[in-house]
Amino acid sequence: MTTTDILGREEIVRLVDRFYEKVREDETLGFIFDKVAAIDWPSHLPKMYAFWQTVLFRDGGFRGDPIGKHARLVPLTAMGREQFDCWLALFEETVDELFTGENAAHIKRCAADMANVIHAKINAVPDERFDPMKITAEQRARYAAYRSAAP
Numbered sequence: 001m002t003t004t005d006i007l008g009r010e011e012i013v014r015l016v017d018r019f020y021e022k023v024r025e026d027e028t029l030g031f032i033f034d035k036v037a038a039i040d041w042p043s044h045l046p047k048m049y050a051f052w053q054t055v056l057f058r059d060g061g062f063r064g065d066p067i068g069k070h071a072r073l074v075p076l077t078a079m080g081r082e083q084f085d086c087w088l089a090l091f092e093e094t095v096d097e098l099f100t101g102e103n104a105a106h107i108k109r110c111a112a113d114m115a116n117v118i119h120a121k122i123n124a125v126p127d128e129r130f131d132p133m134k135i136t137a138e139q140r141a142r143y144a145a146y147r148s149a150a151p
């Protein structure tokens with residue numbers, strides 16, 4: 001059993017490298033990276049180190065367009081709940097294999113939240129929080145206050 005938490009760049013690199021090794025071997029996901037998107041691994045991996053370093057430690061300097069990049073895949077291949085659940089299961093499995101601790105738990109929660117957001121946005125799944133029919137009077141007043149405070 002591992003006793004190491006994710007403490008910085010070094011651990012992020014180990015996590016990301018191992019995760020994408022698994023992804024490339026996976027039946028549901030591998031071909032999306034290698035055939036559909038035909039991504040350039042030597043540039044994708046450093047981007048993902050920066051991404052997770054930014055998420056976890058706010059210092060990775062990631063800049064990108066994750067929603068746009070995934071949205072482009074939708075007309076080309078299945079990008080539904082099944083694919084996102086598979087992605088997340090592999091990610092969690094990799095974290096658990098290598099790390100344990102607060103940051104390890106946190107990165108899994110972040111991944112799950114982002115998988116939900118990316119899945120919902122690229123498939124235009126309605127989010128009840130933003131359904132005008134379900135907004136409470138209190139929320140309505142708050143949003144109106146933002147609008148009137150806007151420059």
Ligand code: HEM
Pocket residue numbers: 029032033037039047048051063064065066069070079083084087110111114115118
């Ligand atoms: C079905 C699940 C997923 C698949 C098949 C997938 C596939 C891909 C592919 C092919 C790219 C490269 C796109 C390009 O450069 O044109 C990419 C980029 C990326 N993915 Fe995913 N992804 C999945 C889920 C996720 C999730 C859940 C996250 C976040 C937790 C994530 C984070 C990113 C980021 C940050 C990039 C770089 C975006 C950029 O360059 O701006 N992906 N993904």
